[in-house]
Amino acid sequence: MxxxxxxxxxxxxxxxxxxxxxxxxxxxxxxxxxxxxxxxxxxxxxxxxxxxxxxxxxxxxxxxxxxxxxxxxxxxxxxxxxxxxxxxxxxxxxxxxxxxxxxxxxxxxxxxxxxxILMIGHIERFNPAVLKLKEKIDEGLLGKIVTISAKRVGPMAARIRDVGIIIDLGVHDIDVISYLFGEPVRTVYARAGNVIHPAGVEDHALITLGFNDGSGIVETNWLTPHKTRTLTVVGTEGIAYVDYIDQTLKIYNHEWIREAKIERREPLRNEIEHFIECIEYEKKPITDGKAGLHALKVAIKALESARTGQVLEVE
The missing domain is CATH 3.40.50.720 (NAD(P)-binding Rossmann-like Domain)
Known part of the structure; x- marks a missing residue:
C-alpha cells in the first residue's frame, strides 16, 4: 500500500x-x-x-x-x-x-x-467531458479541427496569488487545447491587463494560440461575477460544446444534435487515481513534466506578447 x-x-x-x-x-x-x-x-x-x-x-x-x-x-x-x-x-x-x-x-x-514519477496537476485533462471530446475528435466525428476556443472566467477567489491569471488559470486551457489538437502550440499572441488585482499583475487576458493548421483562443478573467468554464471546438464536419463544470458534451452537424452520455466523476479523483496507477505500474503520466513545461512556456510567451504586442514563436 x-x-x-x-x-x-x-x-x-x-x-x-x-x-x-x-x-x-x-x-x-x-x-x-x-x-x-x-x-x-x-x-x-x-x-x-x-x-x-x-x-x-x-x-x-x-x-x-x-x-x-x-x-x-x-x-x-x-x-x-x-x-x-x-x-x-x-x-x-x-x-x-x-x-x-x-x-x-x-x-x-x-x-x-x-x-x-513526476506528474503535473492539469486537472481538466481528467474531466470526463474532455476525455469524451478527445475520443470523438480522434474518431473523426468533427472532421478536421479548425478552431478551439475556451472561456474560463469568474470572480476573484479569496486566496493569495503570486502569479497573474495567465499562469494561474490560463495554463488550464492552453494545456487542454494543445491536447485536443494533438500537437504543441507554435505561436502566441496575447492581450492582457489589470483592473483590480492587488499585486498589480494581469487579471484579464485574451490569448490566441497558433498551431500547424488551426487556432486556439483562451479568454480568462477574475472580473466576471459568475463562474464560466466552457470549450467550443469547430471542425469541418461539426461543432462541439463542452461545459467543464456540468461535464456535458453536445455535438452539432448539418443533420442532427447529439449529447454524449457521460458518467460524471470528480476530475481530481481521476487525476489522483491516475497518479497512483502510474506509480504502481511504472507508467508515464499523461500530464507529465514535459506537458507541464510546455503549458508554462506558452503562458510565459503570452505574458511577453501582452507586454510587447508581438506574435511570438514557442520553442
Whole structure:
C-alpha cells in the first residue's frame, strides 16, 4: 500500500487530502500526514481526515513517502518538489509546474535523475467531458479541427496569488487545447491587463494560440461575477460544446444534435487515481513534466506578447 502525503492544504490542497482520505478508507493508500505553514489549518484537516499534521513539510520528507501532492504557492514548487524527489518520493505538483522555465526544468531533471514519477496537476485533462471530446475528435466525428476556443472566467477567489491569471488559470486551457489538437502550440499572441488585482499583475487576458493548421483562443478573467468554464471546438464536419463544470458534451452537424452520455466523476479523483496507477505500474503520466513545461512556456510567451504586442514563436 502506497504511503502518501500532501504539502499545502489551502484551496486546492484540502481536496487532495479529502481524496487521499477516501482512498485510504478504501484500503488503497495510507495517508501518512499533511503539512502547511498554517499549522492550525493543517491540524484542523488532520483531525477531520484522521492523519498527522506538520507545520514544516520537511517532517514529511523524513517519512520517505511513496507519493506526495504538492499544492503550495507556485513560487515554492521547485524547492518543495526537489526535497521530496531527492529522497525518492514520487510527486504530483499542482499546476503550473513552476514559476519559471529554469525552475520547471530543474524539477524535471531531478525527477529523471532520481527515477521518480513526476506528474503535473492539469486537472481538466481528467474531466470526463474532455476525455469524451478527445475520443470523438480522434474518431473523426468533427472532421478536421479548425478552431478551439475556451472561456474560463469568474470572480476573484479569496486566496493569495503570486502569479497573474495567465499562469494561474490560463495554463488550464492552453494545456487542454494543445491536447485536443494533438500537437504543441507554435505561436502566441496575447492581450492582457489589470483592473483590480492587488499585486498589480494581469487579471484579464485574451490569448490566441497558433498551431500547424488551426487556432486556439483562451479568454480568462477574475472580473466576471459568475463562474464560466466552457470549450467550443469547430471542425469541418461539426461543432462541439463542452461545459467543464456540468461535464456535458453536445455535438452539432448539418443533420442532427447529439449529447454524449457521460458518467460524471470528480476530475481530481481521476487525476489522483491516475497518479497512483502510474506509480504502481511504472507508467508515464499523461500530464507529465514535459506537458507541464510546455503549458508554462506558452503562458510565459503570452505574458511577453501582452507586454510587447508581438506574435511570438514557442520553442
Amino acid at each position: 502506497l504511503r502518501v502525503g500532501v504539502v499545502g492544504v489551502g484551496m486546492m490542497g484540502q481536496h487532495h487530502v479529502r481524496v487521499y482520505s477516501e482512498l485510504a478508507r478504501e484500503g488503497k493508500v495510507e495517508l501518512v500526514g499533511i503539512a502547511d505553514a498554517n499549522f492550525e489549518r493543517a491540524r484542523e484537516l488532520a483531525r477531520k481526515f484522521n492523519t498527522v499534521p506538520y507545520s514544516d513539510y520537511r517532517g514529511l520528507v523524513k517519512e520517505k513517502l511513496d507519493a506526495v501532492s504538492i499544492a503550495v504557492p507556485t513560487s515554492l514548487h521547485k524547492d518543495v518538489a526537489l526535497e521530496f524527489i531527492k529522497v525518492g518520493t514520487n510527486v504530483l505538483v499542482e499546476k503550473p509546474i513552476a514559476d519559471s522555465i529554469e525552475n520547471a526544468q530543474a524539477i524535471i531533471n531531478a525527477a529523471e535523475e532520481n527515477e521518480v
